[in-house]
Amino acid sequence: MTSERGAVTRDGDAEALARRRYLESTPRKRFFRFWREFIRRRPLGAFGLFLVILMLLAALLADRIAPYDPTALSFKDLLAPPSPEHLLGTDNFGRDVFSRVLYGARTALLVGFGASVVGCTLGLVLGVIGAYVGGTWDQLIQRLMDVLLSFPLIVIAIAVVAALGTGEGLIGNVIAAITVPIIPRVSRVVRSSALSVVQMPYIEATRSVGTGAVRIMFRHVAPNVFAPYLIMMTAFLGQAILLEASLSFLGLGVFEPTPSWGLMLRGAGMQFLERAPWLAIAPGIAISLAVFGFNLFGDSLRDALDPRLRTA
Amino acid sequence: MRRYVVGRLLLMIPTLVGVAVITFVVMRAVPGDIVALRYAGSSVPQDIIDQERHILGLDKPIWVQFIDWMAQLARFDLGQSLWTGHSVIDEVQVRLPLSLELAVIATVLAVIIALPLGILAAVRQDTWVDYAIRIFSVGGLAMPSFWIGIMLVLGTITFLDWAPPLVYTSFFEDPVANLSQLVLPAISVGYRYSAVSMRMTRSTLLEVLREDYVRTARAKGLRETAVVVRHALRNALLPVITVVSLEFAFLIGGLVVTEQVFNLNGIGKLLVDAVAHRDYTLIQALVLLLSAVFVLVNFAVDMIYVAIDPRIRYS
Numbered sequence: 001m002t003s004e005r006g007a008v009t010r011d012g013d014a015e016a017l018a019r020r021r022y023l024e025s026t027p028r029k030r031f032f033r034f035w036r037e038f039i040r041r042r043p044l045g046a047f048g049l050f051l052v053i054l055m056l057l058a059a060l061l062a063d064r065i066a067p068y069d070p071t072a073l074s075f076k077d078l079l080a081p082p083s084p085e086h087l088l089g090t091d092n093f094g095r096d097v098f099s100r101v102l103y104g105a106r107t108a109l110l111v112g113f114g115a116s117v118v119g120c121t122l123g124l125v126l127g128v129i130g131a132y133v134g135g136t137w138d139q140l141i142q143r144l145m146d147v148l149l150s151f152p153l154i155v156i157a158i159a160v161v162a163a164l165g166t167g168e169g170l171i172g173n174v175i176a177a178i179t180v181p182i183i184p185r186v187s188r189v190v191r192s193s194a195l196s197v198v199q200m201p202y203i204e205a206t207r208s209v210g211t212g213a214v215r216i217m218f219r220h221v222a223p224n225v226f227a228p229y230l231i232m233m234t235a236f237l238g239q240a241i242l243l244e245a246s247l248s249f250l251g252l253g254v255f256e257p258t259p260s261w262g263l264m265l266r267g268a269g270m271q272f273l274e275r276a277p278w279l280a281i282a283p284g285i286a287i288s289l290a291v292f293g294f295n296l297f298g299d300s301l302r303d304a305l306d307p308r309l310r311t312a
Numbered sequence: 313m314r315r316y317v318v319g320r321l322l323l324m325i326p327t328l329v330g331v332a333v334i335t336f337v338v339m340r341a342v343p344g345d346i347v348a349l350r351y352a353g354s355s356v357p358q359d360i361i362d363q364e365r366h367i368l369g370l371d372k373p374i375w376v377q378f379i380d381w382m383a384q385l386a387r388f389d390l391g392q393s394l395w396t397g398h399s400v401i402d403e404v405q406v407r408l409p410l411s412l413e414l415a416v417i418a419t420v421l422a423v424i425i426a427l428p429l430g431i432l433a434a435v436r437q438d439t440w441v442d443y444a445i446r447i448f449s450v451g452g453l454a455m456p457s458f459w460i461g462i463m464l465v466l467g468t469i470t471f472l473d474w475a476p477p478l479v480y481t482s483f484f485e486d487p488v489a490n491l492s493q494l495v496l497p498a499i500s501v502g503y504r505y506s507a508v509s510m511r512m513t514r515s516t517l518l519e520v521l522r523e524d525y526v527r528t529a530r531a532k533g534l535r536e537t538a539v540v541v542r543h544a545l546r547n548a549l550l551p552v553i554t555v556v557s558l559e560f561a562f563l564i565g566g567l568v569v570t571e572q573v574f575n576l577n578g579i580g581k582l583l584v585d586a587v588a589h590r591d592y593t594l595i596q597a598l599v600l601l602l603s604a605v606f607v608l609v610n611f612a613v614d615m616i617y618v619a620i621d622p623r624i625r626y627s
Contacts, residue, residue: 044443044446044447143330144334147330147331147334147603150331150602150603150606150607151565151566151599151602151603152562152565152566153566154566154568154569155565155566155568155580155583155602158568158583158584158587159338159587162587162588162590163338163341238453238454242454242456245456245459246456246458246568246569249456249458249569249572250568250569250572250584262456265458265459265462269462270462270573273462273465273466273469274466274469274470277466277470280459280462280463280466281463281466284455284456284459284462284463287454287455287456287459288451288454288455288456288459289454290454291453291454291455292450292451292454295450295453295454296450299450
């Protein structure tokens, strides 16, 4: 092994050097080094990150970049094919598809972030409580999660949507519907990581000083299962975007006139498949690129943070 | 071993009862019952609505309804659909062959694609082959199956001037018509499915390839194919089998959206309709059926473990 100066050193020296570099660095420097290394060593992950940033920009700047109002009807160019005027053509109401795809990124990100942040956080809370408290409560939580786990994501989401109701402006219900099936999947992974943290001597030490259970769970246990939590969050972002598209496609998600990729595929996309294929192609590519980006990024983040974790 | 099998089978009963209780409670907590939904927006007098509830037994206290249902179940009677009036068995019988057949075709397709590619990616780790296969598989997870379905239909219409038939024919009546209807949905579902299995194959194989006995096999001069297939793959297969089987169980009830695209009348569509109609008996029966499939598949996986791995023994 060679050090930075090029002299041959033993492993112990390299370790000492790494430790010294770590101690001399600031959190800020470590943050930048992590991402520099990430981009250099994981080209696929960097590409995923690029797609994610692209989508974030599209969503944030939609009102600046979009050439048209996504809800403006124009009856003189119905189902117009892609042209310099309408980059991705227009739909059966003459609305500009490119503008609708850009605004659709907002809906997808809102639902995606909303559902995965809430779902993963509730999963974290349940997982940590289960691991720390143990006994009957743990068993109760686990059995409940088992029942939720024995159904496909989409079936549970549909049941929740049916319970809460759908309609124009009820996007919160869509987020809730996608949140519910995420919770058990996260809580199981978090619980298994938290179980080993709970055994640590420092937890016992904290308890012997008289710290309360709630404080131990959320100040001492939770921060130590943060890596799986973050990884699951990026993984479920993609899943949540897919679920939103599926629900909207079924007519159980976002409602018109909110631009949503799944919704664009639903009506005209199917109806005018032969006459206006761009209606079905554009939103599908948008969904795929978004989920592709989040998945690639999440995968590489997992490899970088915790290679032992495996999420299928 | 026999005692273990019997024990496992008996343990399924409390699990399924638990599922039954939870579905029962959750569905009744949902606002609006089937009668309210049927007459929503119309000016039907209240006494007719009450009468309808009485006929369907929805006016009884909830715990009485629950005991009635449990008593029915104990006699293996799943009851009638509240919406159509047909028996649940009949409703399921019409749809199950289609869902089952689609699940089987998709599984076969997925395994045929996933195993060779997963092995190749693991053996050529961090080369362009690995990257290409991984991009292919992440793509499978990223593209919505229903969109792949739409694109396949678009492709066959434009380039082959052919579209899948819209009416279901049984395989035993007309195999060609049957398969030509199911092949596109099977591909669109199978791609995602193969991506999941491929990733599992790759990651477990990578783990196993670092084991000592693989080094030993190489050291004694075995050919690389023999090392990978005979020594590594056989030991990496268990998690892959788990993933494949669980996906199979999910496919039977979870193909809601793909069924919509191809106008297939399967179990997933039935379940969604039942939820939309608040058809309590049908929902409860379907949920029980799907969890029974899930539990049985789980059990089958454990039995397959015993059959292929002599180190695993249950007692």
